[in-house]
Amino acid sequence: MPTIKDVALRAGVSRSTVSRVMNNQPYVDEEKRKAVKQAMKELGYLPNSSAQRLRGTETRTIAVLVSRIVNPFFSAIVDAMDEVAAEQSYRLILCNTRGSANQELHFLQLLRTKQVDGLILASLVNDWETIAPYTDYGPIVICNEYPRQSDGVPVVTIDQSKAMYEATVHLLKKGYKQIAYCNPITKTESDAVISPLAQDRYLGFCQAMEEAGMHMYGECLFLGHSLEDGRNIFKQMVCLANRPDAILTGSDEVAAGIIAEAKAAGWKIPDDLAIVGFDNQPHATLIEPELTTIHQPVQEMGRAAMERMLALLRKESPPPLATYLEAPLLARKST
Amino acid sequence: MPTIKDVALRAGVSRSTVSRVMNNQPYVDEEKRKAVKQAMKELGYLPNSSAQRLRGTETRTIAVLVSRIVNPFFSAIVDAMDEVAAEQSYRLILCNTRGSANQELHFLQLLRTKQVDGLILASLVNDWETIAPYTDYGPIVICNEYPRQSDGVPVVTIDQSKAMYEATVHLLKKGYKQIAYCNPITKTESDAVISPLAQDRYLGFCQAMEEAGMHMYGECLFLGHSLEDGRNIFKQMVCLANRPDAILTGSDEVAAGIIAEAKAAGWKIPDDLAIVGFDNQPHATLIEPELTTIHQPVQEMGRAAMERMLALLRKESPPPLATYLEAPLLARKST
Numbered sequence: 001m002p003t004i005k006d007v008a009l010r011a012g013v014s015r016s017t018v019s020r021v022m023n024n025q026p027y028v029d030e031e032k033r034k035a036v037k038q039a040m041k042e043l044g045y046l047p048n049s050s051a052q053r054l055r056g057t058e059t060r061t062i063a064v065l066v067s068r069i070v071n072p073f074f075s076a077i078v079d080a081m082d083e084v085a086a087e088q089s090y091r092l093i094l095c096n097t098r099g100s101a102n103q104e105l106h107f108l109q110l111l112r113t114k115q116v117d118g119l120i121l122a123s124l125v126n127d128w129e130t131i132a133p134y135t136d137y138g139p140i141v142i143c144n145e146y147p148r149q150s151d152g153v154p155v156v157t158i159d160q161s162k163a164m165y166e167a168t169v170h171l172l173k174k175g176y177k178q179i180a181y182c183n184p185i186t187k188t189e190s191d192a193v194i195s196p197l198a199q200d201r202y203l204g205f206c207q208a209m210e211e212a213g214m215h216m217y218g219e220c221l222f223l224g225h226s227l228e229d230g231r232n233i234f235k236q237m238v239c240l241a242n243r244p245d246a247i248l249t250g251s252d253e254v255a256a257g258i259i260a261e262a263k264a265a266g267w268k269i270p271d272d273l274a275i276v277g278f279d280n281q282p283h284a285t286l287i288e289p290e291l292t293t294i295h296q297p298v299q300e301m302g303r304a305a306m307e308r309m310l311a312l313l314r315k316e317s318p319p320p321l322a323t324y325l326e327a328p329l330l331a332r333k334s335t
Numbered sequence: 336m337p338t339i340k341d342v343a344l345r346a347g348v349s350r351s352t353v354s355r356v357m358n359n360q361p362y363v364d365e366e367k368r369k370a371v372k373q374a375m376k377e378l379g380y381l382p383n384s385s386a387q388r389l390r391g392t393e394t395r396t397i398a399v400l401v402s403r404i405v406n407p408f409f410s411a412i413v414d415a416m417d418e419v420a421a422e423q424s425y426r427l428i429l430c431n432t433r434g435s436a437n438q439e440l441h442f443l444q445l446l447r448t449k450q451v452d453g454l455i456l457a458s459l460v461n462d463w464e465t466i467a468p469y470t471d472y473g474p475i476v477i478c479n480e481y482p483r484q485s486d487g488v489p490v491v492t493i494d495q496s497k498a499m500y501e502a503t504v505h506l507l508k509k510g511y512k513q514i515a516y517c518n519p520i521t522k523t524e525s526d527a528v529i530s531p532l533a534q535d536r537y538l539g540f541c542q543a544m545e546e547a548g549m550h551m552y553g554e555c556l557f558l559g560h561s562l563e564d565g566r567n568i569f570k571q572m573v574c575l576a577n578r579p580d581a582i583l584t585g586s587d588e589v590a591a592g593i594i595a596e597a598k599a600a601g602w603k604i605p606d607d608l609a610i611v612g613f614d615n616q617p618h619a620t621l622i623e624p625e626l627t628t629i630h631q632p633v634q635e636m637g638r639a640a641m642e643r644m645l646a647l648l649r650k651e652s653p654p655p656l657a658t659y660l661e662a663p664l665l666a667r668k669s670t
Contacts, residue, residue, distance in 0.1 A: 059450075061428070068414075069404075069410050069413055069414050069417070070407070070410050070411055070414045072405070072407065072410075075404050075405050075407075075410040076405055078404055078429065079403075079404050079405045079431065082404070082429065082431045086431075086438075091428055091429075091430070091442075091445075092428065092429050093396070093426055093427070093428050093429070094413065094417065094426075094427050094428070094429040095426070096414065096417045096421075103421075107426075110426075115394075115396075227617060227621075256618075256621050259621075260620065260621055282562060283591075283618045283621060283622075285595065286562075286591050286594075286595055286618060286621070286622050287618075287621050287622060287623070288622070288623040
C-alpha cells in the first residue's frame with residue numbers, strides 16, 4: 001500500500017507538502033498541489049484513516065440507535081451527531097430499531113463483533129440489565145431515553161419531569177380544568193414499555209396537578225407517538241362523557257395530528273381544546289395555530305452525546321456521567 | 336469460534352432444534368428453548384451472518400448517500416431502504432453529504448476499500464465521470480437524483496419533467512399569469528450545481544409556459560431547498576416591481592417557508608399568491624392552507640432502489656436499468 005513517502009517521491013515534493021495538501025492547508029503552491037493530487041490518484045493512495053481501517057485497528061464507525069428515523073426529532077439528533085463525528089472522520093451506522101427490543105439487541109452485536117468502535121443509544125427499549133454486559137465490548141453513550149442506573153455510562157438528556165411540570169403549570173395558570181395526558185409510548189411487537197423518560201414526564205405532570213389540587217381521570221390518559229396516533233386520540237376524546245379542555249402530548253407529531261383532526265371537526269383551538277407538544281420540531285410554527293411546545297435542545301443533545309463518545313474513544317479523562325440540558329416551554333397560540 | 340454443533344452439544348438438543356430457536360420458529364419446547372439460549376450465551380455463539388462478517392467475506396453493510404437527513408424526503412427514503420435491507424440482514428451506513436462534492440467522494444471510498452458491499456446515491460453532486468470509476472469496486476444504485484448517462488447503473492426516480500409540466504399546467508388552467516419558479520438547488524461550498532433532475536423539472540415548466548404562450552422573467556427565478564430559503568424567497572418576491580401571483584417550488588419545505596412568511600405579511604393564499612410544493616411530505620396537509628404538491632412515491636422509490644441493490648449483490652439477473660415511478664399532482668387549497 002503506497003505511503004505519504006511514495007506520493008512525495010512521485011510528485012517531487014517534500015512529505016510535509018503532501019500532508020499540507022491532504023489537510024487542505026493554505027500556502028501550498030498551486031502547481032505542487034496539482035502534482036500531489038495527481039500522484040495520489042496514480043498510486044491509488046488512501047489517506048491514513050482508511051489505511052488504518054484496512055489494517056483492522058479501528059472501524060472509525062459509530063452505531064446510532066433510534067426508534068424511527070422519520071421522526072424529525074431523531075433525524076435532527078442524528079444530523080447533529082453526524083456533524084461532530086465527521087469532523088473527526090467518523091461515520092455513522094444508522095440503526096433504526098422501529099421500537100423493537102429484538103432489533104435493539106441485534107444492533108448491539110455490532111459492538112460485540114467489533115464492527116463499530118462505539119454505540120450511542122438515542123432510543124432504549126430493553127432493560128438495562130440486558131444492555132449492561134455490552135459495555136464490556138466498547139464504549140456506549142446514552143442520549144434522550146435513559147435507564148434508572150447506567151453503571152458509569154454517560155447520559156445526555158433533559159430534565160423530563162421539570163419540563164412536563166412546567167407545561168402543566170402553564171395550562172393550569174391559563175385556567176384549564178380537564179387536562180388530558182398522552183404518554184409517548186413506542187408500541188413494540190410484544191408490549192408497550194413505559195420507559196423511565198415517559199415515567200418521569202408523567203411524574204412532572206402528576207406533581208403539578210396534585211399541587212393544584214386537580215384530579216386525574218383514567219379515561220383522559222392516552223398513548224401514542226406519531227401523527228396518526230394523534231389523529232386517533234382526537235377521535236377517542238370526542239367520545240368521552242367529560243371532554244378534556246386541554247391535552248399534554250409527548251411529541252409535536254402527536255400534537256399536530258390532534259390539531260388536524262380537531263380543526264377538521266370544526267373545533268376552535270385553543271378555545272375548545274388547548275394543545276401542548278414536545279420537541280419544538282420545525283413544523284411547530286408552521287401549523288395553525290402555532291404550537292405551544294417544550295423546546296428540546298436537539299442540536300446540543302446530539303453534539304454533546306457524540307462528544308462524550310469521542311472522548312471515550314480517545315481514552316481521555318472520562319466525560320461527565322449525567323448531562324441535563326435546558327428544555328424551556330415555548331408558549332404559542334395553541335394554549 | 337463456537338458453531339451450532341457446540342451449542343447443540345452443550346444444550347443437550349439436536350442441531351435442528353438450535354436452528355429452530357435461532358430463527359424463532361414455533362413448536363419448540365419451552366425448556367429446550369431456554370437451554371439453547373443459555374448455551375448460546377455461555378459459549379458466546381454468534382449467529383451465522385456475524386461469523387461470516389468476521390471472516391471478512393462480506394460486510395452486510397450498504398452506504399446510502401443523502402444530502403440532508405433532516406429533509407423529511409430523505410429520512411423517509413432512508414427509512415424505506417432500511418426496511419428492505421433489514422429483511423435481508425443488511426445495515427445502512429448513513430452518509431450525510433450536506434451537498435458537498437468532496438464529502439460525496441469521501442463516502443465513495445467506502446466502496447473502494449470494501450467497507451461496504453454496495454452504495455446507493457440518493458443525492459449526486461459530482462459529475463458522472465468522477466463517479467463512474469467507482470463502479471469497478473462494487474454495485475452502485477442511483478435513486479432520486481441521476482446523471483445523464485449512468486453506464487449500466489440502475490436508476491430509480493420519477494419523470495421530473497412530466498411532474499413539473501403538470502403542476503405548471505394546473506396553475507395556468509387556474510388563470511395565474513405571473514408564475515415564479517424556484518430551482519431546488521443545493522448550494523455547495525464551491526458553487527451551485529444545476530443537476531439533471533433540476534434541469535428536467537425546469538424543462539417541464541418551460542414547456543408548459545411556452546405552450547401557453549406565457550413569458551418567463553429572470554427576476555421570477557429563485558434558488559433554494561430549505562424552509563429558511565423559502566422564507567427568504569418571499570422577502571425577495573415582495574420587492575419585485577411585477578409581483579408573481581403564483582410560485583412553483585422544488586420542495587414542500589421551501590413552499591412551507593414561503594407560506595409562513597406570506598401569512599405573517601398579511602397575504603391571502605391562494606388569492607394573493609398561489610404556491611405549489613414538491614414531495615408531499617407529512618406536513619403538507621398540516622399547514623394552512625393545505626399544500627398543493629407533487630406526490631413523490633418515496634416509499635416505493637426507497638424500496639425499489641434497495642431491491643435493485645440486493646439483486647446486484649445476489650448476482651441475479653440484472654435489475655431494470657431505469658425505473659420511472661408515477662408522481663401525481665395533488666391539488667389542495669394553496670392554489
